[in-house]
Amino acid sequence: MIELQGVTKYYPTSLGRKYVFKDLNFSFPEKSNIGVLGLNGSGKTTLLRLIGGIDFPNEGNINVRGSISWPLGLAGGTQGSLSGRENAQFICRVYGDSQQVMRDKLKYIKDFSELGDYFDLPVKTYSSGMRSRLLFGISMAFEFDIFLIDEVTAVGDARFRQKCQAALEEKRKSSNYIMVSHNTNELIKSCDSLLVLDAGAVSLFENVDDGLNFYKTLIKK
């Protein structure tokens, strides 16, 4: 359950407050995979960060029940001088995994990310594709009630993208996700409902096609 009550979020700038959301009241539908769509700068990433508990509203409350992932696809979260394995170990430890669980997860991540030897080399030696593969592999090793996904499925080559899709499809059996994406085909395929952000307003569409039509009128404006 995710519920936003009177959420106002702004960023203070030298030109005054820039509002992202003003007095937003909204409940996410339960047991539903939700796509988030909006023009650049409409607050998609901010919304995910607020739900993920790593950013805070200036006013209002966000009530969340159930476990929620970190926003996948976020650039931070890895340390360049540490190896992929050490970075993954850190996250396992943060989530309190036992040695046994950690070993299994590390094996899974190494296989999934297809990094080979690079898994034990510093992340700063990785290409951007390898880094994304590592990050995606790490997130798929964990179980959450709700995954927050920020355009992460756009990484890697076509084959790896398919693998990501398959992994997400697998997760869908036990989890739900909230997914930011500009890829309409992907949204149609994997989402039950659609959230369209426009100038601080949020509209929910139970039917993905309706949402896409609404979004098209926004683009034309």
Add this chain to the structure above:
Amino acid sequence: MQTRSSWQIQKSVLFALFRRELQTRFGGYRLGYFWALIEPLSHIIMLSMLFSLIRSDNEIYHAPFPVFFALGILSFFVFQKVAVNGQNSIRVNLGLFCYRQVKPFDSIVVRAFIDFCVYLLAIFILALIGGWFFQYQVMPVDPLKSLLVLILLFILGLGVSFFTAVIGILYEEWAQFIGIALRPMYFISGIFFPLAALPERLHVYLLWNPILHGVEALRGAWIADYPAEKVSVIYLAAWALSILFLGLSYYRSHRVNVLMS
């Protein structure tokens, strides 16, 4: 997914960060741990040698000057380095706060603790060197009290480091100022001279300084017959806990701003 208690989460985050800090800070080079110690060690050895040459008396209250001086500067560093290094504690780990369990608090505590450990290790190594090569009397007379004083100095530094860490992220340019403001403490904390060697009429003012209490109390606990009646561990403890409380309150009231900036 099973839910964990707040305490379990706190424990695993501190442990995870501790391991990670050890890897990033010292693991990058083959001699990483060695370099971490070289800085304090060389500082102390250089200054001890310098002052031993300048001074005619090589003993202060039955203690060889290098022992006296090393105890002073090490106890001072335990406070000062922890306090000043706080200014980077949040910034270097900004990327980690995308895991919601990890908070700036954890980063500040873990980094301060590692600094403390480095100095404890430096004390140990210096004692080995001094005892082995120079046959100094390096064992503390009262080890438990010595450790207590060092821990109190650490807590005092930790309290200040909550201020420096938050200021370091919210008002970056002012963070430097804290380091500069602490600089004079170097001269009024009894590192170079024992309190008893200074004019009696100044004692009233000098004894306001809790770090002087820490420095002299450590020598009192370490060196046999060292005159440390004028200083009080209780006074140091009162300061340490008060500053820690203020530092934590300051952090608490700014913690959301820190994450939003």
